[in-house]
Amino acid sequence: xxxxxxxxxxxxxxxxxxxxxxxxPCELRLAGLPADSANRLARAAIEEVHRxxxxxxxxxxxxxxxRINAAAGGKWIACDDETNALLxxxxxxxxxxxxxxxxxSGILRRAWDFDRSSVPSAARLAELxxxxxxxxxxxxxxxVRLPERGMEIDFGGFGKEYAADRAAALLLDGGALYGLxxxxxxxxxxxxxxxxxxxxxxxxxxxxxxxxxAHIEVIEGALATSGDYERYFDLDGQRYCHILDPHSGMPxxxxxxxxxxxxxxxxxxxxxxxxxxxxxxxxNYLDSAGVPYFSIDAGGHFHYxxxxxx
Amino acid sequence: MQLTRPPxxxxxxxxxxxxxxxxxxxxGVLPARAETAPEYGMIGVRYLHYLDEQSGLRRITVNxxxxxxxxxxxxEWSLEGGLTTDNVSGASPRYHTLVAGASKMNDRRRxxxxxxxxxxxxxxxxxxxxxxVEHDYGSKALSVQASVSTEDKNTTLHFGxxxxxxxxxxxxxxxxxxxxxxxxxxxxxTRVVTRKDIVQFNLTxxxxxxxxxxxxxxxxxxxxERIHNAVSGKWNHHFSGSGGTSRLSYRFSSDSFKxxxxxxxxxxxxxxxxxxxxxxxxxxxxxxxxxFYVDAVYDPVLGPPFLAGIRPGSRxxxxxxxxxxxxxxxxxxxxxxxxxxxxxxxEVKLDRYEQRGSxxxxxxxxxxxxxxxxxxxxxxxxxxx
Numbered sequence: 214x215x216x217x218x219x220x221x222x223x224x225x226x227x228x229x230x231x232x233x234x235x236x237x238p239c240e241l242r243l244a245g246l247p248a249d250s251a252n253r254l255a256r257a258a259i260e261e262v263h264r265x266x267x268x269x270x271x272x273x274x275x276x277x278x279x280r281i282n283a284a285a286g287g288k289w290i291a292c293d294d295e296t297n298a299l300l301x302x303x304x305x306x307x308x309x310x311x312x313x314x315x316x317x318s319g320i321l322r323r324a325w326d327f328d329r330s331s332v333p334s335a336a337r338l339a340e341l342x343x344x345x346x347x348x349x350x351x352x353x354x355x356x357v358r359l360p361e362r363g364m365e366i367d368f369g370g371f372g373k374e375y376a377a378d379r380a381a382a383l384l385l386d387g388g389a390l391y392g393l394x395x396x397x398x399x400x401x402x403x404x405x406x407x408x409x410x411x412x413x414x415x416x417x418x419x420x421x422x423x424x425x426x427a428h429i430e431v432i433e434g435a436l437a438t439s440g441d442y443e444r445y446f447d448l449d450g451q452r453y454c455h456i457l458d459p460h461s462g463m464p465x466x467x468x469x470x471x472x473x474x475x476x477x478x479x480x481x482x483x484x485x486x487x488x489x490x491x492x493x494x495x496x497n498y499l500d501s502a503g504v505p506y507f508s509i510d511a512g513g514h515f516h517y518x519x520x521x522x523x
Numbered sequence: 524m525q526l527t528r529p530p531x532x533x534x535x536x537x538x539x540x541x542x543x544x545x546x547x548x549x550x551g552v553l554p555a556r557a558e559t560a561p562e563y564g565m566i567g568v569r570y571l572h573y574l575d576e577q578s579g580l581r582r583i584t585v586n587x588x589x590x591x592x593x594x595x596x597x598x599e600w601s602l603e604g605g606l607t608t609d610n611v612s613g614a615s616p617r618y619h620t621l622v623a624g625a626s627k628m629n630d631r632r633r634x635x636x637x638x639x640x641x642x643x644x645x646x647x648x649x650x651x652x653x654x655x656v657e658h659d660y661g662s663k664a665l666s667v668q669a670s671v672s673t674e675d676k677n678t679t680l681h682f683g684x685x686x687x688x689x690x691x692x693x694x695x696x697x698x699x700x701x702x703x704x705x706x707x708x709x710x711x712x713t714r715v716v717t718r719k720d721i722v723q724f725n726l727t728x729x730x731x732x733x734x735x736x737x738x739x740x741x742x743x744x745x746x747x748e749r750i751h752n753a754v755s756g757k758w759n760h761h762f763s764g765s766g767g768t769s770r771l772s773y774r775f776s777s778d779s780f781k782x783x784x785x786x787x788x789x790x791x792x793x794x795x796x797x798x799x800x801x802x803x804x805x806x807x808x809x810x811x812x813x814x815f816y817v818d819a820v821y822d823p824v825l826g827p828p829f830l831a832g833i834r835p836g837s838r839x840x841x842x843x844x845x846x847x848x849x850x851x852x853x854x855x856x857x858x859x860x861x862x863x864x865x866x867x868x869x870e871v872k873l874d875r876y877e878q879r880g881s882x883x884x885x886x887x888x889x890x891x892x893x894x895x896x897x898x899x900x901x902x903x904x905x906x907x908x
Binding site for chain 2: 244247248249294295298299301302305306308309310311375378379381382383385386390391405406407408409475476477479480483484487498499501502503
């Protein structure tokens with residue numbers, strides 16, 4: 214009468230779904246599932262990405278981020294568990310990067326207009342820099358407050374990676390064995406290709422959008438890249454990119470791109486961005502983190518460690 | 524004097540390594556792999572036709588329609604169950620395999636079962652009830668089961684406890700209102716070894732006391748106690764090349780009737796395009812005879828059922844039931860299933876069973892028995908909702 218526990222699932226060939234989210238092209242690849250489950254799971258994963266985007270977008274007036282920013286200098290804003298977890302993570306990233314990864318630094322974009330190709334004056338940056346500072350963000354049980362009018366927080370530094378991990382967890386829970394989630398170039402691999410071989414992920418050449426600088430083989434985990442080619446302008450032979458040092462307000466310049474392999478996309482993306490921000494000591498930072506990486510320096514030379522590049 | 528602990532030295536980890544720990548605290552970034560309550564309900568109808576043959580003659584025919592269902596409740600519960608009617612007709616031999624001495628029968632069995640499962644973050648809890656009624660045999664059973672998963676959900680432990688109460692009232696009234704009570708215990712562990720391999724081990728014990736004798740067989744007296752132990756191992760392996768899954772299992776069991784049995788089985792599930800799935804299967808089973816089973820070697824003068832060298836009444840326990848003999852049996856079959864859209868599926872399953880004394884793994888098998896063959900045909904239609 215006592216039933217034996219069941220184990221199992223029937224599986225089959227794969228599918229690829231392309232979609233747009235988080236401001237870029239995204240892709241899901243799934244294999245090892247019956248077609249109807251794969252369809253249902255893919256739909257749920259894409260919905261999850263859109264949910265994260267909508268909930269934390271600073272472009273949507275109704276998002277929690279917009280509400281926190283709108284209340285800067287004013288009242289406390291109550292946050293749900295997920296928002297509090299992202300604030301906790303912001304705090305951990307700030308600590309792990311010696312204050313270089315700062316979710317309040319987005320305000321500097323007011324000075325940097327990448328469409329106009331002009332370097333802001335020191336005076337303009339000096340006006341904005343006092344509004345940057347994670348340590349000034351006030352938190353108490355489940356609530357957050359930005360102390361000064363004009364301050365902003367922005368989860369854009371890891372929102373895409375977080376969404377990729379959430380979508381991946383949902384797919385793995387649904388039984389996916391093979392596949393990947395790629396959100397604008399940040400890739401979380403669920404498992405190898407159906408034939409057991411690793412996925413080969415192309416790293417874009419930072420100076421030639423149509424060219425792949427290297428291929429990196431990934432069986433499991435995540436590969437994320439931070440680069441100086443997403444939003445930028447070139448002026449007098451100098452590249453000015455969107456990754457800004459929160460202390461000086463100036464773009465980083467030591468690396469064209471840093472790609473990191475880690476168990477989770479948030480971790481890979483976090484390390485890649487911090488390495489960009491650490492500039493000259495970026496690789497020392499990655500070595501101390503113990504993560505495999507592939508980076509291209511300002512002169513176009515490759516530096517890599519423990520990574521299956523080809 | 525109060526002892527004070529020396530202050531614990533903080534682990535000297537590079538700051539960069541803190542990021543992973545912080546990321547793991549983010550909600551929903553790691554798969555839980557918890558057994559979750561079903562998202563969909565299911566209802567299905569099945570029809571099973573069974574026919575066995577011995578000595579070239581048809582013996583038992585069973586026609587059995589059944590209804591199965593599964594309903595999710597409030598996201599954290601599920602209720603599943605089934606109803607079956609077996610219409611049994613034919614003849615079963617009075618002793619050994621001689622159809623000449625068969626007793627004709629025509630019976631209907633009705634059975635139902637119900638199981639309520641609660642899905643919790645750490646595992647599941649389930650209670651179940653089942654009943655079965657024939658004109659001469661009734662059974663009621665209750666069970667509780669629990670499963671507990673480790674945090675990474677890669678290891679799950681299973682515990683089960685069940686009890687059954689049977690009442691036996693044969694039409695020939697050799698006994699009236701006889702009882703049989705059984706207690707079942709299950710201990711199991713399922714482990715996800717790799718992304719492609721899942722293994723499971725189970726230990727079961729069933730202890731019963733009461734009327735085990737077959738009231739319709741001549742010279743059949745069995746002990747009133749039976750303890751049955753079994754250990755089984757299963758290994759599911761997924762092949763990435765073909766997308767198929769192999770399910771290999773082995774089971775060893777022994778009981779206080781001194782029957783020992785080995786079961787080896789393999790089935791291979793191959794998904795095909797257009798929603799088709801093909802599942803061939805092969806099973807080999809072998810058991811040794813119960814210690815009170817007597818071979819079909821009859822007295823040369825008196826003939827059946829008088830046994831050579833055994834005086835009726837000289838033994839406390841005796842049985843000529845073929846099911847307690849030493850034999851080997853092979854079952855081979857194929858299941859063809861097809862998914863129609865997201866909600867409908869259908870399957871046809873064909874199996875053939877062949878049992879022979881000479882196929883026993885233990886010794887030479889019981890002598891003097893005719894081979895038994897049986898065919899199973901099952902069709903099923905399922906609707907998800």
